Amino acid sequence: MYLFIFTVLLLIFQYVNSKNILDKYEEDIVKVKSKLAKSEETVKALENENFELSYFNIEGNEDALTYFEAQGYNTEKLIPTIIDGLYNMNNYEGDDHPIVPYVSMTDSKLLINKIRVLNHKWIIANFTDGEFWGEIFVSYEIDENNNLKYKLVEYLMYPTINE
Template sequence: MYLFIFTLLLVVFQYVNSKNIIKSYDKKYERSLEKNQVYHDTISNLRDEVLALSEFKLDHTEAALSYFEDRGYKVSELIPFIKDEIYELNVMKGEEHPLIPYASMTGGKMLINSIRLLNHKWIIANFSDGKYWGELLIGYEITEDEQLKFKLIDSFLYPTQ
């Protein structure tokens, strides 16, 4: 009789313990599925964002790449060259930047901070003097004698608040 009661208690204990363990594993599994779904959604959103950002970029536009390749330029060398030429305008002597039509209001100099080559004709850039900042739309061309020429198309200085 004692053996039967002891065995029954042991079986009940094992059953309850197993049931709790299974519930715990189920909760962990559900949480991991939820986290996995969140991570999947985040990755999907990041892929969409990267795709959207690459739409207006020279090295992702086949027609713009073909334009330069047809003229015998290596795009992998040309893109850094164009960016370097614009950044070199930042170190020119004088108070005014050759492409930025605004004078600095802080006593410093307006400098181009970042550049994006949109295609084989246009560049968008932002500039700042540390306090005031704006954006530029710059046209560029490579002449027959392989000179790089820039032309300011439009500019915008953000108002201070």
């Protein structure tokens, strides 16, 4: 009789313990599925945002890439060359930047920081002298001798905020 009661108690203990473990696993699975769903939503939102941000970018512009490819250019080499051409303008002597129409108002030189090639004709870039910031809108073309020609179209300097 004692053996039977002991066995029943042992079985009840095993059942309750197993049920608690299974309930804990179920709860953990629900939490993980919830986190996974949130992560998937975040990834989807970031993919959509990335798509929107890359809209005005030559890498996502098939028409602009096709334009260069039709002329026989390798776009994987040409686009970095276009960007490097503007960055190389940062190596200048004197006060006048070759394409930025402002003169530095500090002891530093005006430098182009960030460049985005929009398509097969236009570039937007920002510049700074460390204290003052601005942007330029540049058109570019490749002449018959395969030389890059940049032309300043529009520019602006952000006003400073006096504190």
